[in-house]
Each structure stands twice: as structure tokens, then as C-alpha cells.
Amino acid sequence: MSRDPRVLTLALVAVGGAAGASARRAVGGALPGLWGTLAANVSGSLLLGVLLYEALRTDRMGDRTRTLLATGVLSSYTTYSTFMVETARAEPVVGVAYLLASYGLGIAAALVGRDLAARVDPRADREVRV
Amino acid sequence: MSSATAAALGAAFDTTALGGVLQSTALGVALQTAGLSAVPDPALVAVGGAVGAVARYLLGSAVDRESFPLGTLTVNVLGSFLLGLLVFHPVGGDALLLVGTGACGAFTTFSSFSVATVQLWDRGDRGRAVAFVAGNTLIAGGAVGLAAVLVGAV
Numbered sequence: 503m504s505r506d507p508r509v510l511t512l513a514l515v516a517v518g519g520a521a522g523a524s525a526r527r528a529v530g531g532a533l534p535g536l537w538g539t540l541a542a543n544v545s546g547s548l549l550l551g552v553l554l555y556e557a558l559r560t561d562r563m564g565d566r567t568r569t570l571l572a573t574g575v576l577s578s579y580t581t582y583s584t585f586m587v588e589t590a591r592a593e594p595v596v597g598v599a600y601l602l603a604s605y606g607l608g609i610a611a612a613l614v615g616r617d618l619a620a621r622v623d624p625r626a627d628r629e630v631r632v
Numbered sequence: 633m634s635s636a637t638a639a640a641l642g643a644a645f646d647t648t649a650l651g652g653v654l655q656s657t658a659l660g661v662a663l664q665t666a667g668l669s670a671v672p673d674p675a676l677v678a679v680g681g682a683v684g685a686v687a688r689y690l691l692g693s694a695v696d697r698e699s700f701p702l703g704t705l706t707v708n709v710l711g712s713f714l715l716g717l718l719v720f721h722p723v724g725g726d727a728l729l730l731v732g733t734g735a736c737g738a739f740t741t742f743s744s745f746s747v748a749t750v751q752l753w754d755r756g757d758r759g760r761a762v763a764f765v766a767g768n769t770l771i772a773g774g775a776v777g778l779a780a781v782l783v784g785a786v
Contacts, residue, residue: 512686519685520678523738527677530733547746554747578685578738582772583711585742587719590776604742605765612746616754 511569518574526579536592536600539584540607546580547608551615556622668726676726680734684711688739700760701748704741705767711740712772716779 529545530538553572557563585604589597668676691710692703715736718728745768752761 512689515685515689516682519688519738520682522685523681523734524674524678526737527674527729527733543742543746546743550743550747551750573689574685576743577688577741578681580742580744581737582708582740582742582745582768583715583736584733584740586708586712586772586776587715590716590773590780591719601769608742608746609749612743612750615747616750 510566514566514570515574518570519578522575522578522580525575526581536588536596539581539588540600540604543580543585543604544607544611546576548611548615550576550580551612552619553615555616555619559619559622668730671726673726673729676730677734680730680732681738684735684738684740687735688741699757701744701752701764704744704748705764705771708740708745708768709772709775711736713775713779715740716776717783720780720785721783 526538526542529542532538533541550572553563553568553576557568557572585600589601591597592600688707692707694703695706696703715732718732718736723731745764749761749765752758752764
């Protein structure tokens, strides 16, 4: 393992990115069409909400773990580009419904994640970046 | 995509300087695709995902601001534009797995978009939260539309 913390960070992001993109493809294979992207984006928003608000409140998760799981896996597991291209290519009514459902469910999932993390440890005096 | 198809697609853009750029891009992607066919699909997605995530980390952390998640907005707009080019100027399945599903998919992020919106709202920056959601939607949506226009898909 490299002693350069920057190289280690990039390696963690790369490994996490490979895992996250592969997991998204697996979800897409199980749920065809728009449903696969929606499922990945909503479940990823929930998990990232738990993880980042948990990190916000406790010291239990180190910087490396957070880099691997948040910046690497969960950010790569979800996708905005596929969501936006799918929205643009869908029939107008379907596209608007897909956009509103993705935003509504994605942000609601992040809120649920935040509240789950608060339940684990209700301190709120720490700050981390997304 | 066969190289003959790529050449035919490229020839359609011959009349402008932009067409020349797109033609060389199309041929480049076609050539890459020919070499990619021996690589298993899961490996293409994983390698693309690793590259996309590292690019998001480097670019995103360079332009992000304490006051506004400009990094997430930037990667979502750029990645949507690039994926639009790939999808509307149809490239082969292997290149789409590597660059589309893998790299563009991992470069852009919906989870950071959701959580950053909640964090802006929670700390009282409600105007910025709304601007962030609207900015992602309108600018990334516009970028996809621009990609469609550039490759002549509309």
C-alpha cells in the first residue's frame, strides 16, 4: 500500500467506483428500463444519507472508510447522467413522471437516511462534506 | 458498430468543422470498440466505473464550494452531456458499457445530489437548495439537448 495518502485516496475511490458501477449494472439487469435506474438512485440516496449523517455525528467511521464507501461505492452506484438521458428520451408524460418520482423518492430516501443515522446516535455537532 | 457504419455516420457530418471533430470521434470510438470486444462486459463496467469515480473525485473536489455543491452540479452536467453524445450518436454496446454505464454513470451521481439538497435545506439555505435542484435539472437537461443537436439526432 502506498504511503502517499493522496494515492491511497485515489485507489479507494477507484475500487469503490468499480464496485458501485458493477452493482448498478446488476440492479439494471434485474429491473429493466427506467425502474433499474430509479431503484439504484433511491436506494443509493438512502444509504449515502445514513452513511454521511452517521459520519457527521460519530467518529466511528474513519476518513478512509468514508472515502471508499461514500465517494467511491455509493456515489458511483447512483447516476445522474443515465437518469437525465432517460428522462429526455422518454415520452413527455413518462419523462415528467420519472423526473418527479426520482427527485421525490431520492430526496425522501436521503431524509429517511438522515433520520436513521440520528436514531443510532443523536449528536449533531459534527460537520463533514458530502 | 462496424467501421463501415461509423464511416457512413461520419460522412454525414463532413460539411462542417464540427462534423470533422465528430467524425474523428466516431471513428475513434469504433476503433476502440473493435479492440474491446474481447473484454468481458463486467470488466468494462468496472474499469469505466473506476475511471469515472476518480475523475469525479478530482474534478468535483477542485470546484466544490463550502457554500454550494458546485462539484456535484459540474460533474452531473458534463457527464450528462457526454452520455447524450454517446446515446444519440449511437456507439457500439461495448463502448457504451465502458464509457456510458461505467464512466459516465460513475462520474455523475444522484445520491450526492439528494443528500446535498437535504443538507442545504437543513442548514437554512433553502434558496440555494432550490437553485441546486433547478440548476441540475435545467443545465444537465440542456446539456443532453445540446448533445442531441450536435450529433443531429433532432
